Amino acid sequence: MDLKNLENNWVKEFPKPIIIAGPCSAESESQMLETAKRIKESNAEVPIFRAGIWKPRTKPNGFEGVGTIGLGWLKKVKQEYGFKTATEVANAHHVAAALEADVDILWIGARSTVNPFTVQEIAEALKGTDKPVFVKNPVNPDLALWIGALERLLGQDVKNLGVIHRGFSTYQKTKYRNIPNWQIALDFKNQYPNIPMLVDPSHICGNRTGLAGIAQEAMNVGYEGMIIESHCNPDEAWSDASQQITPEVLAELINNLQIRNSDISVFDDEMGRHRTLISDLDFNLIELLSQRMKISEKIGTLKKDNNIAIFQPERWKIITEYALQKADETGMSSEFIEKVFKAIHEESIEVQNNI
Ligand SMILES: O=C(O)C(=O)C[C@]1(C(=O)O)C=C[C@@H](O)C=C1
Numbered sequence: 001m002d003l004k005n006l007e008n009n010w011v012k013e014f015p016k017p018i019i020i021a022g023p024c025s026a027e028s029e030s031q032m033l034e035t036a037k038r039i040k041e042s043n044a045e046v047p048i049f050r051a052g053i054w055k056p057r058t059k060p061n062g063f064e065g066v067g068t069i070g071l072g073w074l075k076k077v078k079q080e081y082g083f084k085t086a087t088e089v090a091n092a093h094h095v096a097a098a099l100e101a102d103v104d105i106l107w108i109g110a111r112s113t114v115n116p117f118t119v120q121e122i123a124e125a126l127k128g129t130d131k132p133v134f135v136k137n138p139v140n141p142d143l144a145l146w147i148g149a150l151e152r153l154l155g156q157d158v159k160n161l162g163v164i165h166r167g168f169s170t171y172q173k174t175k176y177r178n179i180p181n182w183q184i185a186l187d188f189k190n191q192y193p194n195i196p197m198l199v200d201p202s203h204i205c206g207n208r209t210g211l212a213g214i215a216q217e218a219m220n221v222g223y224e225g226m227i228i229e230s231h232c233n234p235d236e237a238w239s240d241a242s243q244q245i246t247p248e249v250l251a252e253l254i255n256n257l258q259i260r261n262s263d264i265s266v267f268d269d270e271m272g273r274h275r276t277l278i279s280d281l282d283f284n285l286i287e288l289l290s291q292r293m294k295i296s297e298k299i300g301t302l303k304k305d306n307n308i309a310i311f312q313p314e315r316w317k318i319i320t321e322y323a324l325q326k327a328d329e330t331g332m333s334s335e336f337i338e339k340v341f342k343a344i345h346e347e348s349i350e351v352q353n354n355i
Pocket residue numbers: 296299300310311312313315316319344345348349
């Protein structure tokens with residue numbers, strides 16, 4: 001059995017988009033029940049209630065979760081409000097306790113996905129379970145590590161799988177807590193269209209204002225749903241207060257989501273024409289790039305014969321400035337053109353280095 005052949009029929013049990021919502025951490029029975037009640041009363045379609053029971057914190061002395069007592073509260077949420085329940089597991093003890101408490105859905109967090117020993121331990125503890133298990137992307141942008149974690153689960157006969165895109169750590173200060181790096185998630189989706197992918201706007205944004213935008217972008221590219229943090233009193237939350245929203249704000253966010261149709265055949269003719277044009281342009285782009293690299297090779301030979309450094313910052317500065325000016329004139333994003341030209345320059349230097 002291969003990841004590509006998994007049927008993942010468990011998804012069909014849930015309305016699309018699948019929404020998992022609830023507090024970052026379970027704090028008390030009353031906090032859990034009030035959050036659950038208000039999500040229920042908001043009438044948003046949320047079939048699964050989440051809560052962190054064990055919290056991996058960056059530094060010691062932070063709130064590390066209430067532990068197993070919280071599993072009883074999750075059970076109450078299920079009994080009183082009919083939600084399925086979900087929590088994160090990070091070692092074999094967590095798995096044993098969560099299975100014992102009949103939590104319905106489990107996920108492996110981003111800090112665990114990076115560690116093959118941890119993933120292997122969790123996978124072995126989950127051996128043969130038919131509960132759905134989600135794997136969050138690793139904190140570093142490594143697609144193979146993400147896929148490897150799923151393979152470890154499948155190796156233990158865990159066949160109901162899903163993934164969560166929660167963004168990637170970066171040292172740079174950005175408007176995100178974890179930069180989305182959509183391309184990695186889309187590469188995953190491309191390779192494994194049969195594995196449901198949820199977005200985690202809370203961890204990508206780290207604040208309340210960006211959540212709706214990220215959730216919508218994920219729906220636009222065909223994600224199956226989202227996992228999002230909601231707390232009855234977000235400002236007083238014991239963990240990640242700045243990214244949690246009330247159940248009422250959550251309901252508004254869900255109700256405003258536009259869900260797109262994945263079937264493109266309705267536009268067959270028009271889409272076909274546009275796609276032919278794009279194919280032509282792509283062909284020309286590659287032709288031009290190839291011509292550019294051949295000229296770079298000639299320059300490279302001149303440089304080698306005359307013992308001149310390959311990297312020429314003055315010339316490169318002129319090229320970049322011109323490209324950015326053109327980007328502006330044609331209404332394209334300067335970040336995009338900068339990225340493209342950096343990639344071209346890198347390759348050009350490589351070509352000259354190989355002479
Ligand atoms: O103009 C040159 O010297 C080149 O080799 C070409 C080129 C480029 O690809 O544009 C490559 C390397 C230099 O750093 C600057 C420019």
